[in-house]
Amino acid sequence: MDTFQTAIDRAFGAIADLIALHARQNPERTALRDAGTKLNYAELDALMDRIAASLQRDGLGAGDAIAICAAASVPYAAVFLGALRAGVAVAPLAPGSTSTSLARMMQDAEARLLFIDASTADGTGNATTPTRITLDGSNAGRTFDDWLMPVGARPAAVAVQPSWPFNIIYSSGTTGEPKGIVQGHGMRWAHVQRGAKYGYGRDTVTLLSTPLYSNTTLVVFFPTLAFGGCVILMPKFDAVGYLTLAEQHRVTHTMLVPVQYQRLMANLAFGDHDLSSFRAKFSTSAPFGAALKADVLARWPGGLIEFYGMTEGGGTCILEAHLHPTKLHTVGQAAEGSDIRLIDEDGREVAPGADGEVVGSSAGMMTGYHRQPEKTREAEWFDATGKRFIRTGDVGRFDADGFLTLFDRKKDLVISGGFNIYPSDLEAVVRAHPAVADVAVVGVPSEQWGETPVAFVVRRAGDDTPEDTLLQWTNAQLGKTQRLSALHWIDELPRSAIGKVLKRELRERVR
Template sequence: MSNFEAAIQRDFGLIADLIAIHAQQGPERPALADATQTLSYGALDALMDRIAASLQRDGLAPGDAIAICAASSVDYAAVFLGALRAGVAVAPLAPGSTQASLARMIEDAGARILFVDQAAAEVIGPAAPDAIPRLALDGSAAGGDFEAWLAPAGVRPAAVELQRSSPFNIIYSSGTTGEPKGIVQGHGMRWAHVQRGARYEYRPETVTLLSTPLYSNTTLVVFFPTLAFGGCVLLMPKFDAAAYLKLAESRRVTHTMLVPVQYQRLMARPDFGAHDLTSFQYKFSTSAPFNAALKADVLQRWPGGLIEFYGMTEGGGTCILEAHLHPDKLHTVGQPAEGSDIRLIDEEGREVARGEAGEVVGHSAGMMVGYHRQPAKTREAEWFDPSGKRFIRTGDVGRFDDDGFLTLFDRKKDMIISGGFNIYPSDLETVVRAHPSVADVAVVGVPSEQWGETPVAFVVRRAGDDTAAETILQWTNEQLGKTQRLARLQFIDELPRSAIGKVLKRELRELVAR
């Protein structure tokens, strides 16, 4: 048994250690590539050592955190991995967030160093606390010189002791107002994702193309297994359908992760069939509802298996639909993954009878430690069965069929998923409500061919106000991050409400559909 085989079969291990093994066994094999550079496993391992040693030199220890806010690149990935080697947690932040939101996230994470590129720095502005040093990953004047910050070549960091619950990364829910909600994922959760990778034929010959950002858990569930098994990750800083197909063909890509709206754009291209995609072994999708007809089209015209993951960044249980093996179940999100305990509960927290619908809750080895510094929010996300077993609540409503496949009906929390990104209506409603012309507001997600879903606001104006809808819409979108902006703002005389005062958002969605 090789060193790698022995390591990957352990009950718990570290991804950084697996990369070191690949660096010993195949130092010249490519590990990371973007449009400007390629890094071999030997070079990546050495750079991770220098980054880890630099962090330790600057006084960071296991449990401390750094933040990264930049477009995906080889250096971004290397910083993420190097921090993990030092036991330092990483908070990858979305550059499309607002300045105020980024400031709150950086502060909440307790980030000791902020890694940025020029574009992200312009958004952040002076939002980050002045005491936090900034380092520029792109050689710009956005921060200190990254190369100069690095410890000398050949340096080795001090070894660290990490546990399953040791913070691996802190991924923040999208938000514009209120306190940010950081999801702390432990090393044990990521290790569980890596071990699951053996089923999908990750190996040293794997070439994975990723066009979703590194701050998204969607990307990371494929990024880390690829490297853990010695494959090569190709990073696109921004998705472009034509460029994606060209790169996939020329680099003989074997694996990829795409959100449903990206599949839609790719399949809609007239030249899709002109590209040789026979190298593909597995294509993955998650983060948003995946239309059954679109799945069928992908299966028919794109070689290789199609895998849909259903779960949450918070973890808990995962359902997996191996669509190529179950073409009659494309309307579902699959069956519980091995090691996942998925149950359905009613409003009172009791398990529902077989065949009935209920809120989806899940337990597995891949579960968040909790929401960063928010124990009350963590408790709200948990459900315990009578034996005391801990589950994570999804807020989604679904039902199992007789074969054990889960069909989702509605999202209890009314979260909007646009282009693969989570948007919380309450965040948007708070912003709209701050406009002096607005008396009441509700935001709902409606179908969008381009984005999958898009947010629409229904507004009740104050009595006697004649401000135009376009004026309020423009004002609102100036306050929001790029991924959160409203597609439309529509006036309504009164919001439909239930007897207990709850806004009936389903009725609002029906108004849009008319």
């Protein structure tokens, strides 16, 4: 019989097979739980078998896809895992997308089945699929229990291959034309194998409050289960609820986006909760300010690890903030196996110490954008030897120690009077004022300068500083070419479900 170490050390394996191994060796250990449901490994493994057998009964196999559009829950997670056991790819879709975008994504993924819940039934009404299955038993489609094969059903064995699609994650499902990022089983296996470095094991308890359609969540979700730990799913984040669960379940690992860290650290109840069980806290997806990282390190036990990379893959930088307290302004160094370089506008590598667009190559790269070869080619860069890299669209610079500092997205760069202005530089200045809780700077059209920077600022509770006063203070700290043309108070910055500021929405407010 395989031991876990033998299985995880293989050049390639299937995550579903690791779960079966844990079910044999530790059947009573809790694998998944949400507010109302808990499954141990034996129960999860048996449910995955029934799901895989049900998919095979419906004629799905390697190369086919299903879609899931629902809040995070134990049934959602089980369907994802059961599909993988059958060799079926999963397209997890964002519930916040428009019905038109969801219909386009469904069509693009060629999903044969759509799994939903009551919270997403209305938004998925335009999706044309043979069957809609409701994970929560609601009446918007066939119920999950009715769709499932009987207890004890077993699927035909499937020898999953590294090149097979694992999931299709859509990068722009809220507006615009969605791009399906196809990630293979080989890419996910590479993510799992680095898990030992971050302390995953059978005693791991991971609390996740980011959505299961996001790669942000999945890079922690799958390693936890692959190593035999427990995942607690929190479908909607709130600071006090998170802290209560973390203390109650003696959580060891978590993934949070920076805005969640910000809200937790600012919550008056933070210090009232025992968080001493934490071993590793992760973050990704959005800029993570150095001052906020320092606050987390000072007041929250356990390591703090920031991942920088793209859903498309291509390479990762990692900052182990607790080990490098003088590098908190960076996103760390290239991870083992990642080749990260910087290129100029003409696609040439820049000189050491110069700014450039970040490109990366590694074993963990997307196959491509689903059915969009032209978009795939636009995302690729090849060096002189023909080695393939993925373009990030981010501008950065390496320091002498190989730590990468990011400035901004290329598309967010403001070009005013011929000068390049990085919004992140201006945001850092505004954020230093005691009246400011949060800020985002965008470029808006200007007849005189081409573009000018405008700031949208969230005021700290109880502050009454006038806009003009803050604008004058900010511009006094900036160079002449950087100065803001306007500053506006705003109740809350518009953000995606994983915490990214939606700057396009801010630009639309001033056009």
